[in-house]
Amino acid sequence: MKVSHIGKLATRCLAGVALLSALACWQAAVAAPWTGPVAGPAAQRDKxxxxxxxxxxxxxxxxxxxxxxxxxxxxxxxxxxxxxxxxxxxxxxxxxxxxxxxxxxxxxxxxxxxxxxxxxxxxxxxxxxxxxxxxxxxxxxxxxxxxxxxTAPEEVARIAAEFVINSATGPVGVVIFNDDRFPIANVKSGRMAQIIARCAHCKLLAIENIRIEQARASVPDAVARLNRQHGRAWTHNLAINDAYFDAMNVALVSQRRADIRNVAAGDGSAVAISRIGSGMSQQMATVAEPxxxxxxxxxxxxxxxxxxxxxxxxVSEPIMVTQAFLAALRGADIEADIPYRQAYRRIWQIRGDQAK
The missing domain is CATH 3.40.50.2300 (Response regulator)
Structure with a gap:
């Protein structure tokens, strides 16, 4: 399993970094060479x-x-x-x-x-x-x-959890949102919990198990309950999917908790990327799947x-998406600089004029 080049750079491209250095860092990350396969069988047609x-x-x-x-x-x-x-x-x-x-x-x-x-x-x-x-x-x-x-789920979880730790300026209190029906979600959730537990200035407050498809309906009640239980000790949310944050901002604002910050360990939905890019959301980052x-x-x-x-x-590499990363892309897709189409066409022996 190859170690993620972008994942290695991710922990250095944090919210606390000056904008120009952050942009340079992310530009280096997205300019990474193709690390995928370069050989394989020609196209098997009519499947x-x-x-x-x-x-x-x-x-x-x-x-x-x-x-x-x-x-x-x-x-x-x-x-x-x-x-x-x-x-x-x-x-x-x-x-x-x-x-x-x-x-x-x-x-x-x-x-x-x-x-x-x-x-x-x-x-x-x-x-x-x-x-x-x-x-x-x-x-x-x-x-x-x-x-x-x-991508490697433990690597995705590590990047997300370390982003929270390294970007915080004081004590960190974390709630993790998980859907324990899925093995990959449990790997992410478990790894994030381990990393937070090892952090001297951090505390894992709770792991909330909410079905992804019920996130919009269930998150507001969970936010109200968690705020009653943990108060100002609650500073950050980590989640195994961006869906938990689709209803999170309104719920947090309704509890007068605009101070809480959100980071997702997958999957980089279009909605999440848009709200991160706007700079008007409490979601700071998502570790996106390509x-x-x-x-x-x-x-x-x-x-x-x-x-x-x-x-x-x-094993493809995760993409750490922050506002600085999106600014560096200047409107391009987050996968725009990954030359996967060209690589696979070469493997399949498909020329540009043969593509349907």
């Missing part, structure tokens, strides 16, 4: 893929699908999208339907394969390739998945499987 999303309200899942959609067009593949709406019965039915159609591959988008335990034998018998996006605790091969595409790039990686992993090759072994 059919079904992307089963746990819930498209999760911005990371949606961005990964869009990346895969673009890559699939260039490979000449058919791609179908299913929104599971967080409903396990709907997800299982969609999976059974895809297997019955003798689809070539299925993306497990943002949920653990335990949900599909009764259906997995049929998929194996039919020879359907399964590739996950955040479908296991760690990136890489994980039965029954050919591979799981993700989700569009990961969509192309999903395509590449399928292509390797279809050609009889092993997984690439590549």
């Amino acid at each position: 059919r893929i079904t992307f089963i999303s746990y819930d498209l309200r999760n911005g990371g899942i949606t961005a990964a699908y869009r990346g895969l959609f673009t890559a699939a067009k260039e490979l000449g593949w058919q791609l179908e999208l299913v929104d599971g709406h967080g409903d396990h019965n709907l997800i299982r039915a969609a999976f059974r339907g895809a297997v019955a159609q003798r689809i070539d591959g299925i993306v497990i988008g943002g949920f653990d394969t335990d949900i599909l335990a009764p259906e997995l034998p049929q998929a194996r018998q039919a020879g359907v390739v399964l590739v996950g996006w955040h479908a296991a605790a760690l990136p890489g091969p994980a039965r029954p998945l050919f591979t799981n595409v993700s 989700a569009s790039q990961q969509g192309w990686q999903i395509a590449d992993e399928f292509n390797r499987a279809f050609a009889g090759h092993p997984p690439s072994g590549y």
Whole structure:
């Protein structure tokens, strides 16, 4: 597993750094060279893929699908999208339907394969390739998945927690928001808790378990309760997903707690990036997945499987998004300087004029 170049730089590009030096730091980070695969099989044409999303309200899942959609067009593949709406019965039915159609591959988008335990034998018998996006605790091969595409969750958690510690100017009291149904979320939450616990001037106040899809409805009540319990000892929130902060600002302001700062350990939703860039939000940062790039990686992993090759072994690097980082980009996409499209086209032996 490769260590994140951007992750190493992230802890030095903090809110307390002067703007010009912060911009220079982030410009160096986004100019990092391609660290992904450079060799692999040529394009395997005429494949059919079904992307089963746990819930498209999760911005990371949606961005990964869009990346895969673009890559699939260039490979000449058919791609179908299913929104599971967080409903396990709907997800299982969609999976059974895809297997019955003798689809070539299925993306497990943002949920653990335990949900599909009764259906997995049929998929194996039919020879359907399964590739996950955040479908296991760690990136890489994980039965029954050919591979799981993700950044390293412990690295994401470390960057987020250290950002809170290093940017604080006094005692730190942290609440962590988690969804313990997902192995990857538990890895992030557990790692952030460890780091905060080791900090001499920090205290872990609580770990709040709220389902991601219920965050908007549940966060306001949680904020009121936490404020009653912890008062001014509560200074920061960490969360395993940006969704917890979609309703957080209003809830905090209603409790007269505009002093609390928020940092997300994933996934870098468009809404979160916009509010960070505005400078008018209490969310200081998000450790974003390069989700569009990961969509192309999903395509590449399928292509390797279809050609009889092993997984690439590549683990993409997280992107620490702050207001200074976005200012340095000057309106460009946070993945704009990552040359993944060119790299994968070279591997697949697709010229620009062949791209569909």
